[in-house]
Amino acid sequence: MTFTKMRVLMCLLAILPVCHGAVRDTYRRSKTSYNTNSMLRYKRNAPCRYWQEEFRCNDGTCITAHRKCDGVIDCPDASDETYYLCRDVRCPDYYFRCTYGACVEKTALCNGISECADNSDELHVKCRNVTNIIGSQFKCDDGNLIELYLQCDGIFHCGDGSDETSITCSGVTCPANFFQCAYGACVDSQAQCNNTIECADGSDESNILCNRRDQKRISIKSSTITPIQRQNTNLCVLPPHPKNGMFIENGVSSIYRPGTIVKDFYLNVTCQPGYKVVGGNFIICLDGFSSPNRLPTCAQCGTLTPRAEPLVVGGKISERGEIPWHVGIYKKTISGKYQLICGGSLISRNIIVSAAHCFWLEGYGMLPEEEFAVAVGKLYREWNHPRDELYVQKSDVKKIILARRFHGIELNYQNDLAVIIVKDPFDYKPYIRPLCLDFTVPFYENQRRHGDLGIVAGFGLTKDHKGSESPILKVVDMPYVPFEECLDKTPIENAEYITNDKFCAGFGNGTSVCKGDSGGGWAYGIVIDGTLRYFLGGVVSTSPFSYDGSQCNIYALTSFTDVFYHSPLIRRYWMP
Structure with missing residues (x-):
């Protein structure tokens, strides 16, 4: 066949929908292999500038623009069907959206043929004969149960990682204010390229997505955003069990040996009856890098110190330990004094929940973190009250995060909530305990x-x-x-x-x-x-x-x- 005839044939293939559809069906990628058939199609890619609208693959090959993000791999290097290219594609209502973003016909869902390049049309929850959902819990592949809302949130909660896979998360639709990971999980909208891995597969910090030439030092998301710590070697040391709890490695507690040197580990923490995990419920170490920098703990969240009389309706003087999660929030004055302005609730050793308007000045906006300090274990208002001396723990404020779209009285105090991260984490005592949370x-x-x-x-x-x-x-x-x-x-x-x-x-x-x-x-x-x-x-x-x-x-x-x-x-x- 002459080159001129080849050009004519290529043009016909590009404009005839019936012919194009036949080619799509012939060279669909199967679940096991697509190399042999797809190579036949690769040879049909013509030199660039033969189409009015074309897409250049990463290897320099050109294809017609309508063939990118269509579920079929057309580029020799598969660069036309990637999460980074297709993630922002909006599919019409009569199409099915693959997990990585491509659009295929709605009939592709559960038809036994892989029509998405990532096979998500056949991994969808609607295609399964069994379910991992038991009431309000998710059953991990290893048999353990976690709360349902923890699946597909970017963090491994199952010891075997089965709550954060493309199989579990295929078909997940994220709300508008969330970022969708490459495998389908939903994380905060600000996760993209913030130097913190918040997707389990790291897709929110990919060099391609973030336009980075070289890999930057990034941290792994935990209960607090902390930088990864570097050990003296590229090896990891298994930490001691937490008080009132234990670490479990790979879903098995019997093989765990504190002090053992390993290349990497992923540990879950479980607490004894009567105690709950506070902070992150896992710790990771990879080639000497570990996160978070503080180990999870087991504490009696939400419990009160025994007191002499029951709470009565109406205001009454509190006894020490009666409200062990209460935090006093103070503003530093020009004279060097500390003025109590608000309260807050301790939810972990270094995290407090309070009201956004406590840190807001109308006409100015959010006040600087360095203007505030916090105290727990206090019974008296005065910052340095002598009767609090044996019990109080204090800290400056490291970071204040206001709820999105809070704008004070201008928006009627909607979204009036703030998260405060303290510089010096608190130690739990009978009179200092976190408040429990449950978002199910x-x-x-x-x-x-x-x-x-x-x-x-x-x-x-x-x-x-x-x-x-x-x-x-x-x-x-x-x-x-x-x-x-x-x-x-x-x-x-x-x-x-x-x-x-x-x-x-x-x-x-x-x-x-x-x-x-x-x-x-x-x-x-x-x-x-x-x-x-x-x-x-x-x-x-x-x-x-x-x-x-x-x-x-x-x-x-x-x-x-x-x-x-x-x-x-x-x-x-x-x-x-």
Whole structure:
């Protein structure tokens, strides 16, 4: 065949849809091999500039532009069907979107023929005869169970890694404010090229995606974003078991030997009954690089130190250890003093949840981290109160992360939530313990119902609520009020502040929170395995103003920012 005839044939193949469809079917990649057949197709690639719209493969070969991201490998180097090229493709409703982004006909799903280059059309959950979902849990291939929301979140929670694979995550659709990993998992939208691996396969930090010539030193995502630590050699040493728990290597505890030198490891931590993992529940070491730089711990989250009398309805003076998760947030003044401005809730050794408006100045924006300090284990408001000396732990603030789209009063205090990372992690004591978190939907829907009591602590204004600040920590019971009822009972001039991420709590009988209590947690108790544990449900946000000149309306309901609504932000820095 002459070269001229070859050109004519190539043009015909490019413009005739029936002919093109036949070629697609003939040279579909099978599950086992595509090399032999696809090479026949590669030979038909003409020199560049023969089509008005063309795509140049990484090896220099050119194909027609419509053949990229169509599920069929046309480039000799397969560069026309990659995650990095196709990830932003938007498929029409009548097409099926492959996990890596290509578009194929909807009939491709579960038809027994691999029509996506990554086989995701045949790995989809709809194609399986069995399921790994058991109630609200995901069953790992090794038989262990994890919470369902932990699958496909970019972090290995199964000892065998089966919760973060293309098989498990095929068919996952990520919300608009998430980044989708190459294998299908969903991570925070800011994960792309932030020098922290947040996808289990590292696709969010690929050199190709981030336009890097050389591999940069990056860290692996854990409960806190910390740089990878370099050991003295390229080998790893198995760490000692955590107190009240143990490490499990590759899903088996019997083979674990602390102090053993290995090339790499992936460890899960499990805690004894009555204890929960706080911080990341895994640690990785690869060729001497390990992350995170602090080992996971087992602690009694959400438990109270035994006290002499039960909590009573209405404000009362707290006893030390009664609210062990409460954090005092202080602002440094020009004179060098520390002024208490808000409260917060400890959820791990170095992570606090509070209200965004505590760190916001209208007309300016977020205030610098260096202007704040935090303290736990305190019973008295004063920063250096002598009676707190034996118990208190203090730290400067390393980083403040406000919820996206928080803009103070301009947006009616919507998204009024902040995550604070401290410089010096706290040590757990009987009077310093983290609050529990659970973001599973069944737990969320079943455990917070109308009238359920939660407890709130703070150093806010006292009963006269006209300027006298409480010198000692106080605690109050506040019943849960759903969004709709809260909106009905809120004065019309304040209704705009009851945004869709809020719920309310309170009696409206003169017992309430007030100025200085902002950011404190609304914690509700659940009996689990015979132990009463408290979980963080909301963060003190706003309350209607008072008409009598006082600084707060103690006869109105208080609005709380719902932590479940902001679970993606919190989970980015904390993992159970």
